[in-house]
Amino acid sequence: EAGVAQSPRYKIIEKRQSVAFWCNPISGHATLYWYQQILGQGPKLLIQFQNNGVVDDSQLPKDRFSAERLKGVDSTLKIQPAKLEDSAVYLCASSLAGGGYTEAFFGQGTRLTVV
Amino acid sequence: TQLLEQSPQFLSIQEGENLTVYCNSSSVFSSLQWYRQEPGEGPVLLVTVVTGGEVKKLKRLTFQFGDARKDSSLHITAAQPGDTGLYLCAAPSGGSNYKLTFGKGTLLTVNP
Numbered sequence: 076e077a078g079v080a081q082s083p084r085y086k087i088i089e090k091r092q093s094v095a096f097w098c099n100p101i102s103g104h105a106t107l108y109w110y111q112q113i114l115g116q117g118p119k120l121l122i123q124f125q126n127n128g129v130v131d132d133s134q135l136p137k138d139r140f141s142a143e144r145l146k147g148v149d150s151t152l153k154i155q156p157a158k159l160e161d162s163a164v165y166l167c168a169s170s171l172a173g174g175g176y177t178e179a180f181f182g183q184g185t186r187l188t189v190v
Numbered sequence: 191t192q193l194l195e196q197s198p199q200f201l202s203i204q205e206g207e208n209l210t211v212y213c214n215s216s217s218v219f220s221s222l223q224w225y226r227q228e229p230g231e232g233p234v235l236l237v238t239v240v241t242g243g244e245v246k247k248l249k250r251l252t253f254q255f256g257d258a259r260k261d262s263s264l265h266i267t268a269a270q271p272g273d274t275g276l277y278l279c280a281a282p283s284g285g286s287n288y289k290l291t292f293g294k295g296t297l298l299t300v301n302p
Contacts, residue, residue, distance in 0.1 A: 110292075115297065116294050116295065117196075117276075117292040117295045119292075120290065123289050123290075130289060131289045166232050166233075178223075178238070179233075179235070179290055181231075181233050182232055183232055
C-alpha cells in the first residue's frame with residue numbers, strides 16, 4: 076500500500092516570497108491533516124479536512140496561509156508571503172476517519188527554510 | 191483547547207537502561223495515541239489506548255492509560271539505540287472530539 080506522498084522534500088525561499096506544498100493521501104482516506112512542526116517540538120495542527128470540507132482551521136494563520144483539498148483527494152498548502160518564523164517541517168497526514176481512534180499516517184514532510 | 195503536557199522534554203540514557211515518559215492533561219480523553227518520530231520522517235503510530243487503566247505491551251514498550259483517562263505513560267525496558275526518537279502523545283480535542291492534537295514530545299537518545 077502506498078503511503079502519504081508529499082513534495083517537495085526541501086524548499087528554501089526568501090522572506091516575502093510564496094511557496095506551495097502538495098500532498099497525496101492514502102487512497103480511501105477521508106481525513107487529511109496539515110501540521111507544522113518546528114524543530115524539537117510536536118506537530119501543530121494547521122488544518123483538517125474531512126473529504127473536501129474543512130473540519131478545523133482554527134490555528135491556520137489565514138492572512139498568509141491557505142489550503143485546499145480538491146475533489147476530496149490531493150491537497151495543497153500555500154504560504155504567501157512567507158516570514159522567517161514559518162521555517163519548519165510541514166507534515167501531511169491522512170486517516171480513514173478523524174479523531175483519536177484511527178491511525179494517522181504521515182508523509183515524510185516538507186522542510187521549509189525561509190531566509 | 192486541550193493541552194497535552196509531556197515530560198521530560200529531553201532524555202539521554204545508556205543502552206540497557208529503563209525509562210518512563212509521561213503525557214498529562216487536565217482534561218479527560220476518550221482515547222490517546224503514542225507515536226514515535228525518527229529524524230527526517232513523519233510520526234508512526236505505536237499504540238492507541240481507550241479504556242481507563244488499560245495496559246498495552248509492544249515488545250519492550252509498555253503503555254498505560256490512567257484510570258481517570260487524563261494521563262498516560264510509556265515505559266521502555268532495556269532501551270536500545272534503535273529506540274532513539276521523538277515520542278509523541280496525541281488525543282482528539284475540540285468540541286467535536288474530532289481533531290487530533292499532539293503534545294510537544296519527549297526526545298529520547300539511547301547511547302551505545
